[in-house]
Structure formats: structure tokens, C-alpha cells
Amino acid sequence: MATVRLVPTVRRRRLGGALRRLRNQAGVSIDTTAEAMRWDPSKVSRIENAKAHMPIKEVAPLLAHYGVTDQAVITALEGLAKDANKTGWWTTYGDVVADGYRDYIGLEEDAESAHIYAQGLIPGLLQIGAYAREIIAGTAPQLTQDDVNALTEIRKKRQAILTDASRPTGSLKLWAIIHEAVLHYRSAAYPSLMRDQLRHLLDMTELPNITIQVMPREAPAHPGMVGPFHVVRFPEPWPTVINLENIRGGYFVEGTDEVKAFESAFELIRAAALPVPGTRETIKKIMEGSPE
Structure with missing residues (x-):
């Protein structure tokens, strides 16, 4: 390490x-x-x-x-x-955790809620291990197998905040909107991967602190078409932070006007997405067509 x-x-x-x-x-x-x-x-x-x-x-x-x-x-x-001087659990993984990712995990640990629009991937907090490993390896081909394994482990450890009621802010409140195209991913190495991943999404919708919506392929134009983003909120008096993702990692946007723009955008995206019951039906239908 x-x-x-x-x-x-x-x-x-x-x-x-x-x-x-x-x-x-x-x-x-x-x-x-x-x-x-x-x-x-x-x-x-x-x-x-x-x-x-x-x-x-x-x-x-x-x-x-x-x-x-x-x-x-x-x-x-x-x-x-x-x-302030406490080091997070992720620091034990060393340089495999890029600075931007390190910062995001630190923010996520203190967050009260996260609103995520995911355009190309299942959000990390909702990924099963096999999906995380395949996506990490495929999107960052320069990584060694040890690095891929470490980042997969980190991604799974992050998910503890979804069920940890002992946090000062309680379990993280997650609202994820996922584009329908993401749900049709197919793995050549692991044919039943998406069936397992979709079943996990359905299980997550049962948690009271998690809301998942699917953005249908036939949805009208909406701000999410520009790209994915995270709206990360904290208890008072800490300001909301926006995380924007790209192939090089991610970066943060702060400032009242900028944050309000993304918060408004998320509301428009939410309105364009399927409601929760329709989302569950769509996930079930896609899952039924996935390989066993």
C-alpha cells in the first residue's frame, strides 16, 4: 500500500x-x-x-x-x-485516493443529505461490489489491479453512511436520479451483473432515507442533459457544496448564486423524472430482461 x-x-x-x-x-x-x-x-x-x-x-x-x-x-x-486534525479512514489507502476524491469523501462524511443526478453511471453510494470493480477498471485503465481492488473497497465502505444512524446528522439522506440508459449496461465478463445491481437498487428504495428516480429516455429536455452533479448539504451553518464530475475526477462549486442554480436545476430534473412507483416498475421490467 x-x-x-x-x-x-x-x-x-x-x-x-x-x-x-x-x-x-x-x-x-x-x-x-x-x-x-x-x-x-x-x-x-x-x-x-x-x-x-x-x-x-x-x-x-x-x-x-x-x-x-x-x-x-x-x-x-x-x-x-x-x-479538524482527525484523519479519515480513507487516508490509510494512501495515494490511490486522489486529492479531489479524498476531499469529497471528507465532505460526504459530514453531510446531512446528497442529491445526485447520474447520467452515465449508478452513483457510487448505490453500487454493488462487482459493478464498482468493473466500472473503476473500465474508466481508469491506468490503475493496477491492486488499485482497483482498493478503490472498490473504499466505495463499499463509503456506503456505511446510508445506514449509520449514529452519525451526528443520522443516516445520510440520499436522493438519486439515474438516467434509464444507465440501467441497460451489459457486462461481458459478468452477464448477471446488472440483474444483481438492479435488485440492489430496488432494495435501497425500501430504506426511508433513500429516494431513487429514473430519468426515462423519452423525458423532455432538462438541465441534467448538460452533465451529472451532486448537491451536498450540511447542517447549519455550513453552506451547501456542489460537486461536478468529469474524467479527471471532480471539482467543487461554492457560492450562493452558483449553488442556487444547481439546486433549481435538480428540482427541474426531479420533475422530469419518473415518480418513485414508476421508477420501481421500470427497474423491475429492465431487471426481468437481464441475464440470469
């Missing part, structure tokens, strides 16, 4: 970014902050850039300096400071 690189955790980056935004909103300079906190000015910059640890006991005084009195915000930032 590759050596794990020491990099700032996504929680530390989120904490630093939040503190920078609050400082800027308050109109306070780095030097003024450092003087008030009795820090070296470089410490403020290093914390905001995720290069230094933020002591939990100093979160409230720092926020008071910025004029933040909302207890929910203070508690949320203290919680993030507490967990």
Missing part, C-alpha cells in the same frame, strides 16, 4: 475558510486579529490556510472578536476545530 501523505484535512480547510469569511465580514485585518488574540500574525494566516491547528478553547474568543454571537455557529466551529 502506498505511503500516506500528510495533507490538511478537509475539515481543517473548511474551518479555515469559515474563519476567513467571518473575519472579512467583520472588516477586521489579520494584524488586528493577531493583536487581540496575542498571536503572531502568521498564525492567523496559517489557520485560515489550513496549515496550523486552531485550539478549541480559542474559537469562542476569536469569534467574539469578529462579533459572532450565534451559539449555533460557535458550537459548529468548535466541533470542527475538535475534529
Whole structure:
């Protein structure tokens, strides 16, 4: 297994970014902050850039300096400071986990819900192991077999958040809209692959926190035709994050206007997709035509 690189955790980056935004909103300079906190000015910059640890006991005084009195915000930032240096389970897999994927898993771990439009693949959180292994190997031919096995294992471990009620936000609430064409995939090496995968999708629709819709081939034009995306939501006060996927991995979109555009797009996609009962019937029909 590759050596794990020491990099700032996504929680530390989120904490630093939040503190920078609050400082800027308050109109306070780095030097003024450092003087008030009795820090070296470089410490403020290093914390905001995720290069230094933020002591939990100093979160409230720092926020008071910025004029933040909302207890929910203070508690949320203290919680993030507490967990900022914890490394996620995925770091044990080393460099096989690309930086963008590493960040996404970190966000997913803290998320309250995820709305996904999937155009070419079954979403990772809903994939069975055999499907995940075949898709990973086929879409990233440069990977070794060991890498494929590791990424398949990671994908399965991620799925624990769908049933882990002990998470601070409870089991992840997932709303996945999957294009019908994805359900007709055929595997030459594993003829019954899609039958097993489709049966798994039906099983997942039984969970109260999971909603699955199929986008029919004859659907009218909708924003999802431009490409797949994830809308990842968090408890207050954390902002929603958009994840866009491409052949090189993925990248994040933040900012109120950008996020609202994708949230609105998802609602239009949802309206164009089959309702849940129709989705189940479509999946069953396709499954019945799949090889045993």
C-alpha cells in the first residue's frame, strides 16, 4: 500500500475558510486579529490556510472578536476545530485516493443529505461490489489491479453512511436520479451483473432515507442533459457544496448564486423524472430482461 501523505484535512480547510469569511465580514485585518488574540500574525494566516491547528478553547474568543454571537455557529466551529486534525479512514489507502476524491469523501462524511443526478453511471453510494470493480477498471485503465481492488473497497465502505444512524446528522439522506440508459449496461465478463445491481437498487428504495428516480429516455429536455452533479448539504451553518464530475475526477462549486442554480436545476430534473412507483416498475421490467 502506498505511503500516506500528510495533507490538511478537509475539515481543517473548511474551518479555515469559515474563519476567513467571518473575519472579512467583520472588516477586521489579520494584524488586528493577531493583536487581540496575542498571536503572531502568521498564525492567523496559517489557520485560515489550513496549515496550523486552531485550539478549541480559542474559537469562542476569536469569534467574539469578529462579533459572532450565534451559539449555533460557535458550537459548529468548535466541533470542527475538535475534529479538524482527525484523519479519515480513507487516508490509510494512501495515494490511490486522489486529492479531489479524498476531499469529497471528507465532505460526504459530514453531510446531512446528497442529491445526485447520474447520467452515465449508478452513483457510487448505490453500487454493488462487482459493478464498482468493473466500472473503476473500465474508466481508469491506468490503475493496477491492486488499485482497483482498493478503490472498490473504499466505495463499499463509503456506503456505511446510508445506514449509520449514529452519525451526528443520522443516516445520510440520499436522493438519486439515474438516467434509464444507465440501467441497460451489459457486462461481458459478468452477464448477471446488472440483474444483481438492479435488485440492489430496488432494495435501497425500501430504506426511508433513500429516494431513487429514473430519468426515462423519452423525458423532455432538462438541465441534467448538460452533465451529472451532486448537491451536498450540511447542517447549519455550513453552506451547501456542489460537486461536478468529469474524467479527471471532480471539482467543487461554492457560492450562493452558483449553488442556487444547481439546486433549481435538480428540482427541474426531479420533475422530469419518473415518480418513485414508476421508477420501481421500470427497474423491475429492465431487471426481468437481464441475464440470469
